[in-house]
Amino acid sequence: MSSDGLFSDASERAGAPPDFPCTEIRERERRRPSKKGFDVRSFGTGTHVKLPGPSPDKPNIYEFKTPYDAMYQDLLQRDKDLYTQNGILHMLDRNRRIKPCPERFQECPERFDLILTCEERVYDQVVEDLSGREQESFQPVHVINVDVQDNHEDATLGAFLICELCQCIQLTEDLDNEIDELVQDFEEKSGKLILHTLCEQNQRTWEKPIQNTGRTC
Numbered sequence: 001m002s003s004d005g006l007f008s009d010a011s012e013r014a015g016a017p018p019d020f021p022c023t024e025i026r027e028r029e030r031r032r033p034s035k036k037g038f039d040v041r042s043f044g045t046g047t048h049v050k051l052p053g054p055s056p057d058k059p060n061i062y063e064f065k066t067p068y069d070a071m072y073q074d075l076l077q078r079d080k081d082l083y084t085q086n087g088i089l090h091m092l093d094r095n096r097r098i099k100p101c102p103e104r105f106q107e108c109p110e111r112f113d114l115i116l117t118c119e120e121r122v123y124d125q126v127v128e129d130l131s132g133r134e135q136e137s138f139q140p141v142h143v144i145n146v147d148v149q150d151n152h153e154d155a156t157l158g159a160f161l162i163c164e165l166c167q168c169i170q171l172t173e174d175l176d177n178e179i180d181e182l183v184q185d186f187e188e189k190s191g192k193l194i195l196h197t198l199c200e201q202n203q204r205t206w207e208k209p210i211q212n213t214g215r216t217c
Contacts, residue, residue, distance in 0.1 A: 038166055041112070043105035045125040051088055054079065064104045068096035087152060105129065111139055114169065116162055118148040123195055130199045138200050142179060145195040161190055 044064065051060040051071070060078075062071055072092040075083040083089045095102075106129050115130075117123040123145035130141065146165065148158030165186055172178045179196065187194045 038163075038170075041103070041108075041110075043103045043108060045105050045122050045129075049102050051075070052086060054082060064102050064107075067101045068092050068099075072096060112141055114166070115141060115143045116166075117143070117145045118158060118162075119150075120145055120147065120195060123197075127197050127199060140176070141199050142175065143197040143199055144183070146190075146192055161192070 049062045049064055049066065049071075051062070053059045060071075060075065069092075072089060075088060075092070080089070105126060115126055117126055123143065126143055130143070144165070146158065146162055148154055148162075168182055168186060169175060169179075172182065176198070179198075183194045183196045
């Protein structure tokens with residue numbers, strides 16, 4: 001990996017049932033591949049941070065720039081027992097020791113070597129955003145999706161799986177030429193469907209991903 005870093009939405013997960021509306025995102029279980037030697041940034045792709053509330057139709061919604069500590073204190077005052085039991089306070093406490101607040105991918109101007117997502121819908125949003133950006137250079141970026149169910153146990157297992165994938169990618173001598181075979185082998189080994197796209201970040205048009213094949217947008 002170069003100093004440009006690695007992006008993964010796996011770090012934006014919370015231990016709660018899946019709930020990804022098209023216009024909102026909630027913080028998800030945060031696991032840090034950086035502990036394995038990777039330079040990692042984590043983002044969400046929706047318009048707000050959405051955390052589970054007292055019922056499915058009453059989530060807690062925050063702006064992306066809301067500090068994790070402010071979310072923690074807010075939920076602590078609202079219902080300490082509920083948010084301790086469902087793990088949200090624990091997740092926020094861990095997150096606030098990692099970085100000040102959640103970040104939105106569409107607002108980040110930086111470039112990355114590799115982007116990993118954990119849900120096809122998020123994958124589509126990332127590809128669409130990259131394809132619509134105007135850049136001064138044509139630096140390619142690989143976007144890979146590994147579906148991970150949004151709960152504590154699956155997020156933990158998914159983090160190990162994604163870390164293993166990153167380690168395999170790190171060992172390649174020519175990623176652009178080896179990525180298709182690597183993805184296919186990893187797909188067979190893991191039993192998971194892997195989506196892969198190579199984006200040139202200045203293009204504005206893109207196609208719907210084709211499963212089991214690489215494509216250039």
